[in-house]
Amino acid sequence: MTFSKPAKPFLAALAGQRQPRPPVWLMRQAGRYLPEYREIRARAASFLDFCYTPAFTVEATLQPIRRFGFDAAILFSDILVVPDALGQTVSFESGEGPRLDPITDAEGLSRLKAEPDWQKLSPVFETLDRLKTALPGDVALIGFCGAPWTVASYMIAGRGTPDQAPARLIAYRQPNLFAALIDRLVEASAEYLARQIAAGAEAVQVFDSWAGVLPPAEFERWCVKPVAALVAKVKAKAPKTPVIAFPRGAATQLAKFAGMAGVSAIGLDTAVEPAAAVAALPGDLALQGNLDPLALVAGGAALDEGIDRVLQGFGSRAHIFNLGHGILPETPVAHVERMMARVRSA
Ligand code: CP3
Numbered sequence: 001m002t003f004s005k006p007a008k009p010f011l012a013a014l015a016g017q018r019q020p021r022p023p024v025w026l027m028r029q030a031g032r033y034l035p036e037y038r039e040i041r042a043r044a045a046s047f048l049d050f051c052y053t054p055a056f057t058v059e060a061t062l063q064p065i066r067r068f069g070f071d072a073a074i075l076f077s078d079i080l081v082v083p084d085a086l087g088q089t090v091s092f093e094s095g096e097g098p099r100l101d102p103i104t105d106a107e108g109l110s111r112l113k114a115e116p117d118w119q120k121l122s123p124v125f126e127t128l129d130r131l132k133t134a135l136p137g138d139v140a141l142i143g144f145c146g147a148p149w150t151v152a153s154y155m156i157a158g159r160g161t162p163d164q165a166p167a168r169l170i171a172y173r174q175p176n177l178f179a180a181l182i183d184r185l186v187e188a189s190a191e192y193l194a195r196q197i198a199a200g201a202e203a204v205q206v207f208d209s210w211a212g213v214l215p216p217a218e219f220e221r222w223c224v225k226p227v228a229a230l231v232a233k234v235k236a237k238a239p240k241t242p243v244i245a246f247p248r249g250a251a252t253q254l255a256k257f258a259g260m261a262g263v264s265a266i267g268l269d270t271a272v273e274p275a276a277a278v279a280a281l282p283g284d285l286a287l288q289g290n291l292d293p294l295a296l297v298a299g300g301a302a303l304d305e306g307i308d309r310v311l312q313g314f315g316s317r318a319h320i321f322n323l324g325h326g327i328l329p330e331t332p333v334a335h336v337e338r339m340m341a342r343v344r345s346a
Helices: 009-014 035-041 047-051 054-068 081-085 106-110 122-134 148-157 165-173 175-199 216-237 251-261 274-280 293-298 300-314 333-344
Strands: 072-074 090-093 097-100 140-146 203-208 243-247 265-267 286-291 319-323
Touching: 009 203, 009 319, 035 047, 035 054, 047 054, 047 081, 047 090, 054 072, 054 122, 054 333, 081 090, 081 148, 081 175, 097 148, 106 175, 122 140, 122 175, 140 148, 140 175, 148 165, 148 175, 148 203, 148 216, 165 175, 165 216, 175 203, 175 216, 203 216, 216 243, 216 251, 243 251, 243 286, 251 265, 251 274, 274 286, 274 300, 286 293, 286 300, 293 300, 293 333, 300 319, 300 333
Parallel strands: 072 140, 140 203, 203 243, 243 265, 265 286, 286 319
Antiparallel strands: 090 097
């Protein structure tokens, strides 16, 4: 039997159609491991200035597509532009990650705007609009946001921490305050994704990078339900646009998450056994993942074996080849090329 190649294999896989070879993209595929990214990044005064300048963000989005021929391009931006547009002070210290003016009480929450400053985010929509025509015809365009829990955890701690304890403590001690913050983020993020879709995003991904630090009851309340509400709001405005969720670390709670979130696909982290995910998750759900980013750094036999295990493990399903978390800055470009050649010849 011969397969006719769909116009965009990534979107076909998201629609639940198993592809003869899985489409490929990598989380954080644009960025510091690429010399051409470092070159343009050095021209911006700050990381946020870079994120709000379409000439930079269009180019950064296209760089990994030109170099590797991935099946999907992800908008170059950051999940923390939403708190920035809500009026929180956000900056990125080089080598140290994000710094935000922490929200720890009702007064801090009251300083946030009721909705994001859409004018501030207009470069994001302009970036998507320009990418529509700049991308090759078979490459899909992905928009994204952070999940409410993950974004809230940065807004409260003011930075990344090993286990996002500050947000977990506030959620226990001041649940009403925390719920109000989560609600604000559900509304803002749903509208933000709807506007990205209107500007040209053909699929959207919700990054819940800190989903794995919560116990089951808190996981359901602060991760699953807000993501489900966010997805329902996006679907009300753009019923046909597929939504991918990446609940990193959700482990034994993946089936609960998948059952409630209303998404088209689940991104799986490195710790998930592919066969277990195939068995546990509904058959119409596309699965994305989950090569260890460190295997991509290591290269050689570890990389080849890792790739083959991912391909075999998800082989029976609509699968999108990806990493189990973002690509690391120290990743050699040659290893990404090797990975592409191996996945493409599978
Ligand atoms: O995938 C892509 O190529 C698109 C770009 C993208 C960035 N951040 C660019 C970026 C995406 C999708 C993100 C998502 C993001 N941002 C997440 C979720 C995914 C994940 O990795 O867990 C999170 C938690 C953030 C918040 C964030 N932004 C952190 C913690 C950091 C510092 C750590 C780090 O990786 O540097 C950032 C900065 C950031 N975002 C950089 C890039 C390329 C590095 C800054 C620079 O280039 O100067």
